[in-house]
Amino acid sequence: MSTQIPVTVLTGFLGAGKTTLLNRILTEEHGRKYAVIVNEFGETGIDNELVVDADEEIFEMNNGCICCTVRGDLIRILAGLMKRRDFDGILIETTGMADPAPVAQTFYVDRDVADKTRLDAIVTVVDAVNLTTHLEEAHEAAEQIAFADVILLNKVDLVDGAGLKAIEARIRTINPYAKIVQAEKCGVPLDTVLGLDAFSLERVLEIEPDFLTGDHDHEHEDDVTSISLTLDAPLDPDLFNMWFGQLLRERGQDILRSKGILSFLNDDQRFVIQGVHMLMDGNYLGDWPDGQPRSSRLVFIGRDLDSMSLREGFEACRAA
The missing domain is CATH 3.40.50.300 (P-loop containing nucleotide triphosphate hydrolases)
Known part of the structure; x- marks a missing residue:
């Protein structure tokens, strides 16, 4: 042992x-x-x-x-x-x-x-x-x-x-x-x-008596899916906070998990958001690493995500 x-x-x-x-x-x-x-x-x-x-x-x-x-x-x-x-x-x-x-x-x-x-x-x-x-x-x-x-x-x-x-x-x-x-x-x-x-x-x-001998291939519920979004341009923090806040208030019950690493306009630090349903927390992760593109990435896991226009909403937060 x-x-x-x-x-x-x-x-x-x-x-x-x-x-x-x-x-x-x-x-x-x-x-x-x-x-x-x-x-x-x-x-x-x-x-x-x-x-x-x-x-x-x-x-x-x-x-x-x-x-x-x-x-x-x-x-x-x-x-x-x-x-x-x-x-x-x-x-x-x-x-x-x-x-x-x-x-x-x-x-x-x-x-x-x-x-x-x-x-x-x-x-x-x-x-x-x-x-x-x-x-x-x-x-x-x-x-x-x-x-x-x-x-x-x-x-x-x-x-x-x-x-x-x-x-x-x-x-x-x-x-x-x-x-x-x-x-x-x-x-x-x-x-x-x-x-x-x-x-x-x-x-x-x-x-599980058949733990060692049974087939434990696991299937997730079909209605739980994930969507990953990426935006290379910096985000307008006001537009993003308005969109994301409204999204969680109106559709948060169907959003099991949300998380992202964001690049805001005129901000040299990465901003991290993590959410569970309607609850969201955010804080700075530190400066962007040298050589790493300052792109924003956002991931949602939940139900009926296709009906939420997530990609369009995220794109609309692009800084002018």
């Missing part, structure tokens, strides 16, 4: 805070080096740029979910990493639409992966504000909780005490075994999420 590399899977529904947790791990002083694999639902990658500038190498998988269409890519990346072994562990951040079952199955049914790696834990980040809505929206949210060894209940500062008790009770009906850790902005001691040796095959077999 000592020769196997530990793997931690960071999962959770769209906007729960997985990248925030990943950044906390990479910036803490723990003396360990990690290989990082980031998966996104949309064809245009943004999450890898939101990961802090650390020594770790980031492997990005786009245009598919790690649990289905790009699962073969995961096996190939792991095989390449095993030839190097110049790190202490592997962190996998799944897309918010991932089912953890096929991801976990990879570490048991692929012989080469099973011999050289060990699934240490599945850590599921849960959005305390939107959990009820997420469970109603998509079966993946419940699956992520069911397979968790640790549940990081995030954004607890935005929910009152009675609400938190109700949320924990709801989680317990899905997974009575996982440890629940409350957090604000994923601020938890690293020993609550790393080096746990917590993944239990026996418990998983209780949930």
Whole structure:
């Protein structure tokens, strides 16, 4: 067992805070080096740029979910990493639409992966504000909780005490075994999420008896799609804020996730926006890297996106 590399899977529904947790791990002083694999639902990658500038190498998988269409890519990346072994562990951040079952199955049914790696834990980040809505929206949210060894209940500062008790009770009906850790902005001691040796095959077999032998190809609901937009010209901040704000107010219930890296007129810094339904947060990411085009990229994941005229609205925010 000592020769196997530990793997931690960071999962959770769209906007729960997985990248925030990943950044906390990479910036803490723990003396360990990690290989990082980031998966996104949309064809245009943004999450890898939101990961802090650390020594770790980031492997990005786009245009598919790690649990289905790009699962073969995961096996190939792991095989390449095993030839190097110049790190202490592997962190996998799944897309918010991932089912953890096929991801976990990879570490048991692929012989080469099973011999050289060990699934240490599945850590599921849960959005305390939107959990009820997420469970109603998509079966993946419940699956992520069911397979968790640790549940990081995030954004607890935005929910009152009675609400938190109700949320924990709801989680317990899905997974009575996982440890629940409350957090604000994923601020938890690293020993609550790393080096746990917590993944239990026996418990998983209780949930899914055919876990090791069954076909776990995962299909997402057809009505959930993604749209990736790019604009090379700078944006007018007033026009953008007006359009984006109105969009979230009127159609936010259908927008499961929105995120972007934006270039505003007369601004030398990248501006990052991240939204979950009608809630949106924004902050500066730092100066544009030398040699990188100052283009704005915006990604939406949701339902009925084609009816929202997203491309036209985004184009209309172009600075004069």
